Amino acid sequence: MTRIIAGYAGSRRLAVPRTGTRPTSDQVREAIFSALSARDVIAGAAVLDLYAGTGALGLEAASRGASRVLLVENNAQAAKVARQNIGIVAVGAPAPAPRLDVTTQSVLAYLSVGVEEFDLVFLDPPYDLGAAELAQTLAALVPRLTPDAVVLLERGSRSPAPELPAGLELDRRKDYGDTTLWWLSPAEAASLE
Numbered sequence: 001m002t003r004i005i006a007g008y009a010g011s012r013r014l015a016v017p018r019t020g021t022r023p024t025s026d027q028v029r030e031a032i033f034s035a036l037s038a039r040d041v042i043a044g045a046a047v048l049d050l051y052a053g054t055g056a057l058g059l060e061a062a063s064r065g066a067s068r069v070l071l072v073e074n075n076a077q078a079a080k081v082a083r084q085n086i087g088i089v090a091v092g093a094p095a096p097a098p099r100l101d102v103t104t105q106s107v108l109a110y111l112s113v114g115v116e117e118f119d120l121v122f123l124d125p126p127y128d129l130g131a132a133e134l135a136q137t138l139a140a141l142v143p144r145l146t147p148d149a150v151v152l153l154e155r156g157s158r159s160p161a162p163e164l165p166a167g168l169e170l171d172r173r174k175d176y177g178d179t180t181l182w183w184l185s186p187a188e189a190a191s192l193e
Contacts, residue, residue: 002056005030007063009089015081016054024124024154028176029060032152035183036120041150042066045119048144050107050137055082057122059089062098066120071102072110079104108133111140119146127156131163139165142186151184 002014005026024032036042043065049058052071062069071086073079079102086100103110107125121141125134138153142165145151153162157180164170164184171183 002026002054004056004060004063004089005033007060007065008092008094009059009063012088014054014056014059014085014088017075017077017081024057025176025179028154028179028181029057031174031176032057032181033060033064036061036150037064039150041120041148046117046146048072048118048121050110050121050123050141051125052082052102052122053078053124055085055102057124059085059100061120061122062089062093062100066098067096068099069101070116070118071100072107073102073104074106076104107137108140111137111144114144117144117146117149119149121145121149121151122154123151124154127159131160135163135165138162138168138184142167145186147186149186153182153184155180155182 002016004010004012042061045066046068047058047061047066049071052058052073055071058069058071071082073082082102157175157178162182167187168184169187171185174181
C-alpha cells in the first residue's frame with residue numbers, strides 16, 4: 001500500500017499499477033520529506049517528478065505545500081494511475097490549490113522542449129536505466145533548475161555513482177537498505193555556501 005504520509009492529504013491511499021512501477025517506500029519518503037522540511041524548500045515550490053510512476057513523491061510534496069507539481073511518466077498505464085492519484089490528493093486541498101499535472105512522454109522529450117523552471121526535482125528512474133542515459137537526463141535538467149533548486153536522485157544501492165554534468169554538484173549521498181539517494185544542487189548555489 002502506498003499512501004500520502006503527511007500534509008492536508010495525509011493517510012490517503014494512492015492507486016498503484018499492478019506492474020511496471022516501483023514506488024518509493026514510506027520509510028524513504030519519510031526520510032526525504034523530513035530532510036526537505038528541515039531545509040524549508042517545499043512550501044510554495046514548483047516540483048518536477050521525473051519517472052513519476054504513481055506520482056507519490058510529487059503528490060507528497062503537494063500535500064505538504066508545494067504550489068506546482070508536474071509528473072512526467074512515459075508509461076501510459078502508470079500515467080493513468082498518476083492522474084487518478086491527482087484526483088485523490090486534490091480533494092480538500094487548501095486555497096489556493098496546488099496546480100497538479102501529468103504529462104505522458106519520455107523524460108528526455110519533456111526536458112528538451114519546455115522552459116519552466118523547478119525548485120525541487122525528484123528522479124526515480126528504473127534501476128536498469130543506463131549510466132549514459134542518466135547522464136544525458138541530468139544534463140538536460142540543469143537549465144530547468146532555479147538557482148537554489150534541490151534535486152533528489154533515487155537509485156539502487158548497487159548502481160554506480162551518477163556522472164554529474166557541468167552545472168550540478170553532489171551535496172550528499174544517503175543509503176537506505178537497497179536504495180541510495182543522491183542529493184544534488186546547481187553548481188552555482190553549491191559554490192556560494
